[in-house]
Amino acid sequence: MLRIENVSKSYAGGVQALKGVSLDIPPGMFGLLGPNGAGKTTLMRAVATLGDPDEGRIRFGDIDVLQQKDALRRVLGYLPQDFGVYPRASARAFLDHLAVLKGFVAKGERREIVDHLLHVTNLWDVRGRRLGTFSGGMRQRFGIAQALIGDPRLVVVDEPTAGLDPEERNRFLGLLSEIGNDVVVVLSTHIVDDVSDLCQGMAILVGGQVWRRGEPRALLEELRGSIWSKAVTRGELDGLAREHAVLGTRWRNGRLVVHVVSAAAPGGGFEAVDPDLQDLYFHALKQGAPAA
Numbered sequence: 001m002l003r004i005e006n007v008s009k010s011y012a013g014g015v016q017a018l019k020g021v022s023l024d025i026p027p028g029m030f031g032l033l034g035p036n037g038a039g040k041t042t043l044m045r046a047v048a049t050l051g052d053p054d055e056g057r058i059r060f061g062d063i064d065v066l067q068q069k070d071a072l073r074r075v076l077g078y079l080p081q082d083f084g085v086y087p088r089a090s091a092r093a094f095l096d097h098l099a100v101l102k103g104f105v106a107k108g109e110r111r112e113i114v115d116h117l118l119h120v121t122n123l124w125d126v127r128g129r130r131l132g133t134f135s136g137g138m139r140q141r142f143g144i145a146q147a148l149i150g151d152p153r154l155v156v157v158d159e160p161t162a163g164l165d166p167e168e169r170n171r172f173l174g175l176l177s178e179i180g181n182d183v184v185v186v187l188s189t190h191i192v193d194d195v196s197d198l199c200q201g202m203a204i205l206v207g208g209q210v211w212r213r214g215e216p217r218a219l220l221e222e223l224r225g226s227i228w229s230k231a232v233t234r235g236e237l238d239g240l241a242r243e244h245a246v247l248g249t250r251w252r253n254g255r256l257v258v259h260v261v262s263a264a265a266p267g268g269g270f271e272a273v274d275p276d277l278q279d280l281y282f283h284a285l286k287q288g289a290p291a292a
Contacts (some may be wrong), residue, residue, distance in 0.1 A: 001026055001099065002047070002154060002184050007056030009042050017042040018053065020206040031195030031216075032188040033281060034205035040188040041081060042157045043205070048078045060154055060184070060188050074103075077147035077155040081162075083139065087132025091123055091142055094131060098146045117145040121175060137168025144175055155185045163196055173198055196277040204284045211284045216277060223275035223283065226263055230270045231255045247282040261286075 002025040009018040017039045034040050049069040058065035060204070065072045077210060088233055095114045104110040106153045118124045119142040134142065140160055147155055157176065169255040177198055179185055187194060195202050196216060203213035212219055227247070232240065234256065240246055244260040251257070259279055260266060 001061065002186070003042070003057075003059045004047070005057045005059075007043065007046060007053045009039075009046065009051070009053045013090075017208050018046075019204070019230065021056070021208070021210055023203055023210065023213060025184055025186060025201065027184050028201065029177065029185045029187060029199045031199035031202040031283070032186060032205060033190070033192065033195050033202060035190050035285060038190075038205040039208040040205055041158055042188075042208075044080075044156050044186070044188050047154075048076060048080075048156050049073060072154075074150075075153040077149070077152035077153075079140075079143040079147045079157040079160060081158040083143040085131040085139065085142070088130055090128050091131060091134075091145075092118065092127040095142070095145055095149075099149050102149050104150070113149060119147055120178075121145040121198075122171065135168070137164050137172060140164065140168070140172050141175065144172070148179070153183055155179060155183055156188070157186070158188045159190070160187070161189065161191055169194075192278045192281050204281060206284050206287075211287070212280070219280055220275045220277070223261070223279060225272065226261050227273050227275040227279050228258075228260050228262055228266055228270035229257055230268070232258050247279050247286065247288065255274040 004021055004023045007018055008016070010016045021039070021043060023221050032040055032043070044052065047065065049065060049072055052066060057273045059168055060072060060075070063071045074244060092114060095117060096110060099110045099113055104113060118127050121144055123138065123141055123145065126138065131139070131142065138248065147157070164172060176185060176187065187199060189195065200215065202219070204211045237249070237258065240258060240260070244262065244266055247259045247261055249256055249258050259273070260270065261279070261283055265272070
């Protein structure tokens with residue numbers, strides 16, 4: 001269990017990135033969903049021992065993360081949003097180098113670990129290629145390979161699918177899902193589908209505060225019966241936004257469809273629809289306030 005208790009963090013100029021964030025994250029996939037600037041990266045860096053909060057506590061099992069950083073790093077796998085590599089190094093050579101830095105000094109053991117990770121991340125056939133020639137998806141898979149060195153018990157990935165094409169995204173998310181149920185995997189993202197496709201638990205972070213937390217299915221039940229949909233033209237959108245709480249638009253079968261939230265039927269051709277995580281997410285952004 002990863003336990004985050006009342007964590008706050010401010011930066012120069014009075015910018016408060018986190019405001020009393022508390023989360024209990026059990027083993028399995030957990031999605032931390034929020035827009036850019038919501039505080040997700042600040043929180044992930046604190047969990048990964050890369051930046052201390054001003055207030056609060058973080059524990060992973062019996063490890064006090066803020067006081068026992070080395071102990072946490074021995075069981076941590078971390079893929080930051082911006083993962084740098086040596087462009088002239090081959091995938092195999094650089095992964096071997098990172099394994100040495102993680103304490104695997106025996107050559108035979110290290111080779112076994114590196115070869116296994118290259119296979120599971122589907123990079124074996126390009127193990128001799130320079131990292132500077134890798135596509136975005138290949139680099140992200142390499143990032144997961146380095147994060148999995150040493151069979152970590154806690155894996156933190158920050159915005160891992162931004163910029164990936166659909167095929168690479170699916171391959172990457174499939175790889176994350178196979179890490180195992182005994183490992184705590186925290187997926188920080190602003191992409192709703194990443195959470196809806198993978199995560200058993202989730203939280204929405206807005207303005208540095210937790211707006212909602214729980215199982216995606218249970219959170220959607222809170223909106224059931226209050227989401228309404230209608231096909232519209234672009235010219236109608238401004239008028240609808242003045243009359244209704246518009247959550248967003250999407251294209252469906254070549255038609256522009258608007259979703260609104262309302263406790264009662266809004267009339268005017270709107271039909272009730274089942275809520276999805278995109279509705280929940282945009283509802284959070286519209287309200288911009290944390291749950292009690």
